[in-house]
Amino acid sequence: MRIELTDEQQMIRELAREFAQKEVEPIAAQLDREGRFPHETVRRMGELGLMGIAIPEKYGGGGADTVSYVVALEEVARACASHAVIMSVNNSLVADPIHRFGSEEQKERFLVPLASGRGLGCFALTEPQAGSDATNQATLAVRDGDHYALTGRKLFVTNGREATVALVFCQTDRDKGSRGISAFLVEKGTPGFLVPKVEDKLGLRASDTAEFVFEECRVPEANRLGEEGLGFKVAMTALDGGRIGIAAQAVGIARAAYEASLAYARERKSFGVPIGQHQMVQWMLADMATQLDAARLLTWRAAALKDRGEPYGVAAAMAKLYASEMAMKVTTDAIQVHGGYGYIKEYPVERYFRDAKITQIYEGTSQIQKLVIARQLLDLG
Amino acid sequence: MKVLVLVKQVPDTATQVKVGSDPRAIATTGITWIVSPYDEFAVEEALRIREKRGTGEVVAVSGGPERVKEALRSCLAMGADRAVHVLDPALEGADTLTTARVLAAVIQQEAPQLVLTGRQAIDDDTGAVGAQVAELLGWPCLSWIMEEAIAEDGATVRAGRQVEGALELFDLPLPCVLTAQKGLNEPRYPTLKGIMGAKKKEIKELGPGDLGVNVDGPQLELVRLEALPPRPPGRIIPGEPKEAVRELVRVLREEAKAI
Structure with missing residues (x-):
């Protein structure tokens, strides 16, 4: 077995990474402070194809797949969780169900503007x-x-x-x-x-x-x-896909918190040495990196199953459950690594902590994910 | 108008460069490879020329091992029409004249009206290949350009480069070679559509034998790379500000000889 992105998936990740680091990350703290919707960067994400990644080109989308969607979403979420949810809802919860359940006429009328980023769903x-x-x-x-x-x-x-x-x-x-x-x-x-x-x-x-x-x-x-x-089926199908997106968002938020903690552990000194040399901090960083990787692998698996046309509902629920719980834990520990500086707005980790919480709630709470998983395990339908 | 862009694949700018086990090369394990940023300006300018004129072809060219195709695919994703890859691992450590001869041979085969490239690659920083290619072809060359405008009839180009406090403007007949300086343009991001379409575009592969280049060995021999000595650690002068400043001035004058 190989866990490896294709050339296109890697290029899409690079595109999302470069865009997110150059255009989104520098404005994220200010947008958060002012509670302002980022019209300009969302419009540009649409032009790049990020608002309808897995929608075929003929309907205005990027023509890529769900794995591309989750790797791109992780990069955007790492820079700004708000951009990530704007992107995720449009892709997973609106464009995807129109593509799946819509008539040709509805796809022309509604999907083309949403997938190309001219509209927002x-x-x-x-x-x-x-x-x-x-x-x-x-x-x-x-x-x-x-x-x-x-x-x-x-x-x-x-x-x-x-x-x-x-x-x-x-x-x-x-x-x-x-x-x-x-x-x-x-x-x-x-x-x-x-x-x-x-x-x-x-x-x-x-x-x-x-x-x-x-x-x-x-x-x-x-x-x-x-x-x-048929509406309830439309909603549940959309949410199954949406949960893969929220898992990717949680992974992105947690990665931002982990990377900030790693950098801080190298530069901040206590007792005469960088705090990364203290075993207590090392343990936290090791846990963060391990759990982050586990969540990403669950997310990629759910996305790959969806791309192969196999059942992915339980895999998506597991990814969403694990990734969102992980994001809450990693962002909490990130504040701990930063100590008092983690609690003030001069450092970004308090924002990651606030942004992580919702991933345990929306598109099905962690409790609902457990229900979805257990019903399948016990064959309760 | 056919525009050919010479690009080089280089280590990402964030790479921590280490000397390899062969001291004539850097250690390449774990390196992320990118298109040299000045070459991206050249690709962007070529795309703008095609868009402005409404027709034309942009061809990206590079030489080196198999992984160079990734750099060419990035150019295709940005919008280049096709690419040429001289697949020859020996080009990796070749001197600039050898590289220029190979690229000049490709240019002769392709016969473009304009060749664009970066002012230098950000790995070896020699900045020689653009001018050498022009010399081998007998074409005019203008380096470090900040702007260009091709005449409507496609016979000449007016290009400008920054000099101390001014812009120096030149008219060159086409074909010619221009090398791009930062500030020429802002390279576009590839779109998803561009990325997905790139695999349908042609990357023509040439072997060293296909070009008929007679290489009489390198004219420039790299002896070895040496790592820079580690920077001495900073020093904090303790004490009351008044005495500390006095000590600082003394150290700067007597030890560092900076003032």
Whole structure:
């Protein structure tokens, strides 16, 4: 067995690394401080092909694969976790399901702008009473001729304010439960589609997380993604892929924290020697490097399975679970290595720590990942 | 217009260079290889010439072992149309005249209207190959250019290079050789589309025998590389500022002889 990237995958990693180090890393701390959405760099990521990496070229994408996507995402996340989530949501949670479930007409209309970075997508599933319990959807889509009227509220929508189109999940038949959920592509500016609030967050402060309200929002039937009642499958398939992206994001954040700690351990002195010569610090660095590598390998495996067309749901859940827990631990230890300096904003590790936390929560909490894995192990369906 | 770009694959700028077991070369294990940054300016300029004129061909050329193809693929991903690889491991440690003869032979086969390259490669820093190639071909050469504009009829180029406080402008007939200085342009990133398309583009492979170059041995012989002596550690002068400054001035004057 060989664990090796192809020439193209390596070149895509180099491209993402160079772009992230030159254009994103220098502005990351300021964007975090100001809570400002990075329009300019996101636009350039679109031009480079990073907003639709695994989407075929004929639909405006980069024509590469999921492994390329995760190696690029790790590089971007290492520089700025906010850029990484903006990129991940557009790639995994919106472009990918349109490519998989959309009609040719929908791909032309919606996928081409999203994959080429001219538009931006968001994914609206969570509701006030439906988080981990995603089947408990209260947003209604009531058929009215060749339209549906959407009414309800969606929470914690990443890219929510800046997105040009939202993938929205609604109940079209309440009696059928999860089999009564349908997915709709709703354009910004559609009458009755409101964005009343943008959240103030602990981390990922340069990404916008918004609340949506739909008030009798009329959406044409042509915007329904997949058959009526297929929405929950669309959502779960998208999240399976999304989890590989979040795993890659967690690996990128942790790598930034590890690399900062390694550099600090070489230069900072205590008791007359660089702190890297103290065994307590060595142990932390060794643990960080080992766990980081393990998380990356799990992430690459899940991506490779997806590329080969094999089942990848459990592998994606394992990668996301392990990588996000690892990122929280590594960023916590990184502050410890830095001591008091790790707690102040002059050093970047406190930002990595704040950014890491959400990876244990969104696109399925760590607890939900364990549920997904255990159900498969025990054949509980 | 056909523009040929000479590129060299060099160790990444962040490499910690060490002398190898053969003291005439550096240790290459673990090195990341890149296209020499000045050559990237040359590739970018060639692409801009093609884009500005709306037609033309950009051909990237390099010589050396198999791994040189990675550098050529980077040029293809940036947008070069095709590449030529003189596959000859001996070119790795060749002197500049040997390299220039091989490249001049490729240029004669390809017959471009313009040859661009970096002002120097960032490994050996000889800065000789561009001028040597021009000399062997009997073409004019302008080094370290900061700007260029090809006449509409494609017969001449006006190119400028920075001199102390001014820009020196020259008109050269084509074909000619221009070498790129930093500031000529800002090289583009390859796009994903460019990267995925690069494998469909041709890298023509030539052996040393295909070029009919008579090599009468190196004209310049590298004797050995020596590592720089380690820098002496810094010194902290302790004490009250007043005395410390007095001591500092004394040391600078008497020991370092700096003032």
